Each structure stands twice: as C-alpha cells, then as structure tokens.
Amino acid sequence: MRARPQVCEALLFALALQTGVCYGIKWLALSKTPPALALNQTQHCKQLEGLVSAQVQLCRSNLELMHTIVHAAREVTKACRRAFADMRWNCSSIELAPNYLLDLERGTRESAFVYALSAAAISHAIARACTSGDLPGCSCGPVPGEPPGPGNRWGGCADNLSYGLLMGAKFSDAPMKVKKTGSQANKLMRLHNSEVGRQALRASLEMKCKCHGVSGSCSIRTCWKGLQELRDVAADLKTRYLSATKVVHRPMGTRKHLVPKDLDIRPVKDSELVYLQSSPDFCMKNEKVGSHGTQDRQCNKTSNGSDSCDLMCCGRGYNPYTDRVVERCHCKYHWCCYVTCRRCERTVERYVCK
Ligand SMILES: *[C@@H]1O[C@H](CO)[C@@H](O)[C@H](O)[C@H]1NC(C)=O
Ligand SMILES: *[C@@H]1O[C@H](CO)[C@@H](O)[C@H](O)[C@H]1NC(C)=O
Ligand SMILES: *[C@@H]1O[C@H](CO)[C@@H](O)[C@H](O)[C@H]1NC(C)=O
Numbered sequence: 001m002r003a004r005p006q007v008c009e010a011l012l013f014a015l016a017l018q019t020g021v022c023y024g025i026k027w028l029a030l031s032k033t034p035p036a037l038a039l040n041q042t043q044h045c046k047q048l049e050g051l052v053s054a055q056v057q058l059c060r061s062n063l064e065l066m067h068t069i070v071h072a073a074r075e076v077t078k079a080c081r082r083a084f085a086d087m088r089w090n091c092s093s094i095e096l097a098p099n100y101l102l103d104l105e106r107g108t109r110e111s112a113f114v115y116a117l118s119a120a121a122i123s124h125a126i127a128r129a130c131t132s133g134d135l136p137g138c139s140c141g142p143v144p145g146e147p148p149g150p151g152n153r154w155g156g157c158a159d160n161l162s163y164g165l166l167m168g169a170k171f172s173d174a175p176m177k178v179k180k181t182g183s184q185a186n187k188l189m190r191l192h193n194s195e196v197g198r199q200a201l202r203a204s205l206e207m208k209c210k211c212h213g214v215s216g217s218c219s220i221r222t223c224w225k226g227l228q229e230l231r232d233v234a235a236d237l238k239t240r241y242l243s244a245t246k247v248v249h250r251p252m253g254t255r256k257h258l259v260p261k262d263l264d265i266r267p268v269k270d271s272e273l274v275y276l277q278s279s280p281d282f283c284m285k286n287e288k289v290g291s292h293g294t295q296d297r298q299c300n301k302t303s304n305g306s307d308s309c310d311l312m313c314c315g316r317g318y319n320p321y322t323d324r325v326v327e328r329c330h331c332k333y334h335w336c337c338y339v340t341c342r343r344c345e346r347t348v349e350r351y352v353c354k
C-alpha cells in the first residue's frame with residue numbers, strides 16, 4: 001500500500017500546478033524586476049511578477065518597501081547558491097522563479113531551506129534598510145536594556161529587527177495565508193520553516209563595536225546590536241538543512257499537526273527545519289523531480305566533503321582538465337603608501353564529473 005499516497009500526492013500536485021495555487025516563494029521572481037521599473041507609483045505593483053493579491057496590496061500600501069524587497073529576492077538567490085556551491089543540489093533551480101520544478105514545489109528538504117532563507121532575507125533587508133535610513137517608516141532599533149560592558153557605551157544605529165520581522169513576515173507569509181489553496185500540510189510546513197528562518201535571523205543579532213579615542217587607542221568603544229551578514233545566516237540554516245526532520249501531518253490533540261515521522265511523539269522543535277517528502281539523490285538528470293544531475297559539475301579531488309569527486313560524481317568518475325588562473329604576485333610595498341604587484345599565470349588541474 002505504499003504507492004497509494006504518492007499517487008494521490010502527484011494528482012494533487014498536478015492540480016496545484018495547473019491552477020497555479022502553490023504560490024509560496026514565487027515572489028523570489030522579483031529578483032528579475034527590470035531596473036527601469038521605478039516602483040514609485042502604486043500602478044507598478046501589478047507589473048511585478050510572482051505576487052499573490054495580498055502581496056500586491058502590501059506593495060500598494062508600503063510602496064517604499066518594494067526596492068528593499070526586490071533587493072532581498074536577489075540576495076536569496078546569491079546566498080542560496082553560495083551556501084550550496086559544494087552540494088549536488090546547488091540551488092540553480094531557484095532561478096526558474098516563478099515556475100519552479102518539483103524540487104522546490106514539493107515539501108522537500110531543499111524547499112524547507114529556501115523558505116527559511118527567503119523569510120530571513122526579507123526581514124534582514126528591511127531591518128538593514130531601517131538602519132541606513134532608506135525607509136521613511138522606521139528608524140534605528142532600540143537601545144538594549146543590559147549594560148554594554150566595561151569601557152563600552154551604546155550608540156550608533158541598531159538594526160530595527162522587530163520592524164524587519166513584522167513587515168517581512170507579512171509579505172513573505174502572505175501566500176501561505178491564502179484560503180482554499182494547496183494542501184494544509186504543505187502550508188504548515190512552509191510557515192514553520194519560514195519561522196525557523198526568522199528565528200535564525202534573531203539568533204544572528206550580535207554586538208558590534210567601533211573604537212574611539214586618540215589615534216586608535218580604543219579608550220572608548222561605541223556598540224550597537226547588528227545583524228550578521230545574510231550569508232552567515234544562510235550557513236546556519238544549511239546546518240539545520242543537513243539535520244532537518246521528516247514530518248507527517250497527523251492528529252495530535254484536537255487538531256492535526258506536523259510531527260516527526262520516526263516513532264517518537266515529540267512535537268517539532270521551533271529551531272528545526274522540517275520536510276514532508278524525501279528528495280532524490282540529485283545524481284542524474286530528471287526534470288520530473290527537479291534534478292539537474294551532476295554531470296559536468298566541478299568536483300574537488302582532495303576534499304572528503306560533499307564536493308569531493310567521489311560524492312559529487314556519485315561514483316561515475318571524473319575527467320581532468322587544466323585551467324589557467326591569473327593572480328597578483330610579487331607584491332611590493334612602497335613607502336608611503338601603495339603596493340604594486342605583477343600578474344602571474346599558473347595552470348591548475350581541475351576535475352568535472354562524468
Ligand atoms: C517616478 O520615477 C521616475 C523615474 O525616476 C520619474 O520620472 C517620475 O517622475 C517618478 N514619479 C513619481 C510620481 O514620483
Ligand atoms: C523600529 O521601527 C518601528 C517602525 O517604524 C518604530 O515604530 C520603532 O520606533 C523603531 N524602533 C525604534 C527603537 O526606533
Ligand atoms: C549548478 O548545477 C547545475 C546543474 O548541474 C550546473 O549547470 C551549474 O553550472 C552549477 N552551478 C555552479 C555554480 O556550479
């Protein structure tokens with residue numbers, strides 16, 4: 001009886017694709033917004049790709065946020081590619097937005113990561129925009145309640161995380177709040193993972209300081225609470241991706257919840273990414289499941305991680321080729337104050353999967 005739920009799922013899925021109801025992260029298509037679109041008039045909102053009507057409404061009423069949100073969509077693409085550069089699934093399919101393949105349309109581990117990263121990125125971008133004074137609607141974040149430590153004082157402009165989280169969640173969760181679309185399990189999964197993304201963002205808030213005092217003596221330090229770079233948040237989320245929990249949608253108490261599939265009856269933790277469907281191994285090309293395969297991918301012969309030729313090429317073997325790299329070399333420091341370098345060429349051996 002194993003095949004049955006899968007058939008059902010596939011049917012539901014085909015239906016969802018046809019009617020285009022699985023909107024979730026289609027807003028990442030904003031990364032393709034032409035720079036010529038000024039986004040300074042509410043009519044521009046309906047020209048944006050990938051938005052559900054609630055998001056178009058948010059665009060109209062918060063037009064000043066839209067440049068930041070477009071920027072966030074671009075950052076998601078960059079951070080995702082960077083975090084997965086050494087993996088078989090390398091996030092290239094995110095560029096198909098808004099028409100994703102099954103790797104991102106189904107409740108996979110990969111989609112769990114992308115939902116979390118997207119939610120983190122939008123709130124990150126808004127909080128940062130508050131700090132740089134780009135948004136009329138918000139100012140610097142609050143001065144922390146605790147003392148800043150000896151020799152330090154609070155100052156500078158903190159990232160306004162609460163505003164970022166509030167507005168970011170409104171925008172990126174809107175597709176999951178649309179009634180009567182998609183499966184309930186998928187919606188719960190997407191909302192949960194988005195919340196995990198925001199939690200990772202909250203956890204990235206750290207104390208940053210700048211030195212003052214005569215000739216860099218650092219007798220006084222001004223400190224504020226600032227967010228880490230998005231790529232660091234992405235690295236944290238990748239760790240959570242690697243240990244993500246498979247869940248099922250099951251009654252627990254009076255309502256159905258997502259609970260870990262394997263035996264134990266603990267609820268899902270707020271910090272863990274969850275997924276409903278297992279992914280293929282991404283070794284071979286299979287458009288149907290959203291696998292691009294690893295043929296012609298570069299691999300690392302000396303690594304023993306996921307980018308090693310053994311793992312990346314799935315045991316198929318690899319072909320060597322030589323590549324030329326140009327580097328700065330023989331650098332010399334001149335008093336005062338510049339450096340001159342020569343350009344050197346060097347050949348390196350590289351490998352691509354068969
Ligand atoms: C919107 O931006 C364009 C291009 O920068 C400018 O020509 C136009 O006057 C602006 N419109 C409004 C309403 O600010
Ligand atoms: C953060 O932004 C919100 C929204 O504008 C604002 O109400 C709040 O005062 C800001 N926080 C601080 C501490 O300025
Ligand atoms: C990511 O994988 C795809 C499919 O295998 C490949 O075409 C692309 O070159 C890869 N991108 C990078 C940056 O390695």
Ligand SMILES: *[C@@H]1O[C@H](CO)[C@@H](O)[C@H](O)[C@H]1NC(C)=O
Pocket residue numbers: 300301302303304
């Ligand atoms: C290959 O992996 C090794 C060990 O992890 C690392 O030191 C090296 O920089 C990698 N080479 C490339 C080309 O990425």
Ligand SMILES: *[C@@H]1O[C@H](CO)[C@@H](O)[C@H](O)[C@H]1NC(C)=O
Pocket residue numbers: 302303304305
């Ligand atoms: C390879 O793996 C071993 C054991 O798993 C580990 O101790 C070692 O540091 C790894 N080497 C590299 C280059 O990553």
